[in-house]
Amino acid sequence: MRARQLQLKPLCEACEKRGLIRSARVADHIEPHRDNEAKFWNGALQSLCTPCHSGDKQAFEKTGRMPTRIGPDGWPIE
């Protein structure tokens, strides 16, 4: 399932929305599946690179760059 998702969308979708091109490493559930099996297997996936998957805060700590302001939709404001 992960391999299929990454084949379908090889680029990190979160980075793409910010105008960055990064290859994705993980298939992430857009909606948290919790313990819902149907959601786990059929839920929508998005391709993410490792920094986006482990959270922008961690990425910020690694790169030392100031974080961008985050809009109400959860995406950075340019």
Ligand SMILES: [Zn+2]
């Ligand atoms: Zn990314």
